[in-house]
Amino acid sequence: xxxxxxxxxxxxxxxxxxxxxxxxxxxxxxxxxxxxxxxxxxxxxxxxxxxxxxxxxxxxxxxxxxx
Numbered sequence: 001x002x003x004x005x006x007x008x009x010x011x012x013x014x015x016x017x018x019x020x021x022x023x024x025x026x027x028x029x030x031x032x033x034x035x036x037x038x039x040x041x042x043x044x045x046x047x048x049x050x051x052x053x054x055x056x057x058x059x060x061x062x063x064x065x066x067x
Contacts, residue, residue: 003029003051007064014048017064024063026056 007017014030021028031049052060 001053001055004054004057005031005049005051006057006061007050009048009050010046011048014050017050017067020067021052021056021060021063024059026052026060026063028052028060 007014009017011030011032018028018030029051031051050064
């Protein structure tokens with residue numbers, strides 16, 4: 001199994017969608033391209049990716065599009 005991107009947005013948008021998916025037992029992770037930044041005060045404003053397992057893709061997409 002591998003993770004597939006289903007959504008891209010701000011950290012807050014992706015975090016809300018992730019919590020919603022987790023509430024219905026769908027494993028989701030966030031991919032942050034700014035991880036590893038030398039600044040501890042750097043907060044990514046966008047371009048965060050929400051990923052789910054390929055087996056959950058259809059269900060997760062339906063849920064997130066309704067959000």
